[in-house]
Amino acid sequence: MVGEDFAAVLAAAQAGDEMAFSRLWRDGNPALLRYLRVLAPDRAEDIASETWVRVVRGLADFRGDEMAWRAWLFTTARRRLVDDARRRARRPEAPLDEDAAARLTEPGDAADAALERIGTQAMIQLLARLPRPQAEVILLRVVGGLDTETVARMTDRSPGAVRVAAHRGLRRLAEIMAAEGVTL
Amino acid sequence: MTDLGVPDDDMPIFSRVRREDVSATGDTSLAAMLDQTEPPAGMEAVAEALAALLAAPLGDELTGQAAAMAEFRQWFGVSHQPRRSRRRRSTLLTSLLRARAAAAAAAAALCLGGAALAAYTGALPAPVQRLAHDVIGAPSPKSTSHHPARSGSPTGPKVTGPAAFGLCNAYAHAKEHGTPEGRDVAFSKLVKVAGGADKVTSFCSGVQHPGTSATHRHQSGKPSSHSHGQQPAHHTGPPAHPTDPPSAHPTSRR
Numbered sequence: 001m002v003g004e005d006f007a008a009v010l011a012a013a014q015a016g017d018e019m020a021f022s023r024l025w026r027d028g029n030p031a032l033l034r035y036l037r038v039l040a041p042d043r044a045e046d047i048a049s050e051t052w053v054r055v056v057r058g059l060a061d062f063r064g065d066e067m068a069w070r071a072w073l074f075t076t077a078r079r080r081l082v083d084d085a086r087r088r089a090r091r092p093e094a095p096l097d098e099d100a101a102a103r104l105t106e107p108g109d110a111a112d113a114a115l116e117r118i119g120t121q122a123m124i125q126l127l128a129r130l131p132r133p134q135a136e137v138i139l140l141r142v143v144g145g146l147d148t149e150t151v152a153r154m155t156d157r158s159p160g161a162v163r164v165a166a167h168r169g170l171r172r173l174a175e176i177m178a179a180e181g182v183t184l
Numbered sequence: 185m186t187d188l189g190v191p192d193d194d195m196p197i198f199s200r201v202r203r204e205d206v207s208a209t210g211d212t213s214l215a216a217m218l219d220q221t222e223p224p225a226g227m228e229a230v231a232e233a234l235a236a237l238l239a240a241p242l243g244d245e246l247t248g249q250a251a252a253m254a255e256f257r258q259w260f261g262v263s264h265q266p267r268r269s270r271r272r273r274s275t276l277l278t279s280l281l282r283a284r285a286a287a288a289a290a291a292a293a294l295c296l297g298g299a300a301l302a303a304y305t306g307a308l309p310a311p312v313q314r315l316a317h318d319v320i321g322a323p324s325p326k327s328t329s330h331h332p333a334r335s336g337s338p339t340g341p342k343v344t345g346p347a348a349f350g351l352c353n354a355y356a357h358a359k360e361h362g363t364p365e366g367r368d369v370a371f372s373k374l375v376k377v378a379g380g381a382d383k384v385t386s387f388c389s390g391v392q393h394p395g396t397s398a399t400h401r402h403q404s405g406k407p408s409s410h411s412h413g414q415q416p417a418h419h420t421g422p423p424a425h426p427t428d429p430p431s432a433h434p435t436s437r438r
């Protein structure tokens with residue numbers, strides 16, 4: 001999160017300041033990728049890139065605080081994700097998400113990587129094993145930093161359904177971690 | 185998108201902080217909650233693990249920046265503007281890295297230390313803490329008047345009960361990776377209870393994992409088997425977050 005500088009950074013970016021936009025991008029892109037790598041692992045970079053093209057074009061008209069910014073960013077990404085899934089559904093030869101997710105859960109070669117890298121990637125792999133709605137809700141809440149009501153609006157569900165999905169997803173994660181002795 | 189079919193009666197019920205007990209003791213510090221909280225089986229570890237999702241950017245998460253900046257320049261027609269100096273760029277990067285160092289360090293400590301009670305000490309990053317608050321009844325991330333247990337000055341957890349295990353883990357980790365001064369409030373209590381800094385290790389060697397006797401946490405794959413606590417006080421009601429709902433909505437353009 002950009003934090004208390006957000007309003008100034010946003011205003012500068014809207015006025016064309018590259019460094020300000022860079023700050024927004026560097027804050028937002030890792031979060032977007034962590035969301036997308038769970039839901040569309042083999043297309044995450046492309047969808048993130050398409051998301052930023054949309055965001056750049058709408059940037060001057062955006063109004064809101066950092067929560068609204070985050071909601072817009074992830075809403076835009078989610079639309080690209082849905083469009084992408086539709087395109088892929090029309091092209092059955094395209095690899096399915098499940099295959100990519102399965103590949104991701106294979107033991108990696110990350111033993112000598114930085115600690116947070118292991119933790120982050122391990123969590124992405126774990127989340128990819130959850131039912132998609134549960135994984136998405138958890139990601140939007142944690143990585144997106146969005147509240148229940150915002151996630152509910154984004155996903156066309158009731159806040160209660162969002163809470164239940166988060167609850168079930170966390171419980172499923174607990175079961176996986178317990179069953180496999182996962183320690184991050 | 186439909187919710188997948190787990191029957192509603194299959195929902196876990198987690199044990200809760202007994203807030204009335206906290207207030208009865210007159211100890212309004214968060215630490216008071218620790219002694220009286222039986223963490224939901226397995227869920228606290230999940231909440232801590234989720235903090236890894238907020239770790240500092242990985243290298244390959246920033247590789248698309250040049251393309252994004254090019255798009256920005258083209259759209260805003262600012263390609264004629266003088267480039268920012270390398271010095272300013274590195275300053276920004278430095279401050280970004282510095283700002284995130286704490287979060288990354290916290291995530292790393294949580295991952296390694298296995299401090300089972302991070303969600304209950306409010307030590308998790310805010311988004312994770314909010315989720316933990318909504319889902320497992322951990323304290324909300326910000327001190328507010330309607331969370332009396334989080335008001336008051338920090339006194340650190342009491343070094344008894346389940347807190348001891350987490351503190352010992354965190355202490356061992358901090359000692360291994362530097363010095364434990366960063367958590368001096370909690371650690372000083374640990375040192376005091378142990379009878380001196382040199383006795384912490386032997387003190388901690390006698391501290392049991394809080395799940396050892398109850399066979400929960402990693403030993404148990406069934407959080408719902410651990411539902412002997414009280415019904416949640418605020419589980420079904422709207423969470424009283426100071427931060428939500430957002431005051432503005434995105435003006436999205438398609």
